[in-house]
Amino acid sequence: MTATDAPAQTARLAITPLRAEHAPLLFPLLADPRLYAYVPDSARATVAALAQRFAQLELGAPEASGEVWLNWVLMRRDRGAPVGTLQATVAPHSHAWIGYTLEPSAWGQGFASEACTWLLADLPQRYGVREIAASVDVRNARSIALLERLGFERVTTEVAELRGEPSTDHRYRLLCKP
Numbered sequence: 431m432t433a434t435d436a437p438a439q440t441a442r443l444a445i446t447p448l449r450a451e452h453a454p455l456l457f458p459l460l461a462d463p464r465l466y467a468y469v470p471d472s473a474r475a476t477v478a479a480l481a482q483r484f485a486q487l488e489l490g491a492p493e494a495s496g497e498v499w500l501n502w503v504l505m506r507r508d509r510g511a512p513v514g515t516l517q518a519t520v521a522p523h524s525h526a527w528i529g530y531t532l533e534p535s536a537w538g539q540g541f542a543s544e545a546c547t548w549l550l551a552d553l554p555q556r557y558g559v560r561e562i563a564a565s566v567d568v569r570n571a572r573s574i575a576l577l578e579r580l581g582f583e584r585v586t587t588e589v590a591e592l593r594g595e596p597s598t599d600h601r602y603r604l605l606c607k608p
């Protein structure tokens with residue numbers, strides 16, 4: 431389903447719907463291997479490959495899935511420069527998954543917390559989401575700290591696979607206030 435994401439602002443961030451044309455801007459940021467240490471994704475080899483990926487996301491989820499794919503660029507308002515990306519998959523039955531990536535030079539300054547705090551309010555308001563989930567590799571201490579700071583509770587820990595190697599993921603959820 432085509433995303434109906436809209437731009438938003440927080441104190442320090444402009445949260446802008448991701449488009450294929452953002453590929454040249456985000457390519458250097460998303461090339462950093464540290465971003466993929468604990469996630470089943472990898473840097474695209476070329477700007478064109480990244481633009482193709484973004485174009486797919488822009489098209490949205492297959493109609494039959496009943497999902498809505500939401501993807502944004504996080505821009506620092508003071509510098510007008512990107513610091514990362516934010517995403518949500520809104521599934522049927524008022525359920526959503528979230529994901530986030532910040533360039534390493536922006537870690538430790540609360541930008542992901544700021545963006546996610548906005549998202550956790552936006553998903554219930556605009557999409558009627560009642561439960562938000564995230565899956566995180568047990569070694570991803572920064573992401574675990576972020577989720578727990580946001581009020582997520584750990585519900586399960588399950589066996590996973592990361593680039594062909596066995597791994598373990600925590601599953602977190604947040605029940606949205608009615």
Ligand SMILES: CC(C)(COP(=O)(O)OP(=O)(O)OC[C@H]1O[C@@H](n2cnc3c(N)ncnc32)[C@H](O)[C@@H]1OP(=O)(O)O)[C@@H](O)C(=O)NCCC(=O)NCCS
Pocket residue numbers: 464465466468469529530531532533536537538539540541542543544565566567570572573576
């Ligand atoms: C996961 C990730 C986004 C977390 O980034 P982060 O910068 O640690 O998270 P936050 O933006 O919430 O910042 C928290 C830090 O900022 C500090 N901070 C400063 N101002 C803050 C504020 N206003 N609010 C919250 N924290 C603030 C916190 O004290 C904390 O500091 P610490 O790192 O010394 O503990 C980042 O590590 C990342 O992009 N990793 C690679 C991609 C990834 O793994 N994604 C998740 C997959 S599950």
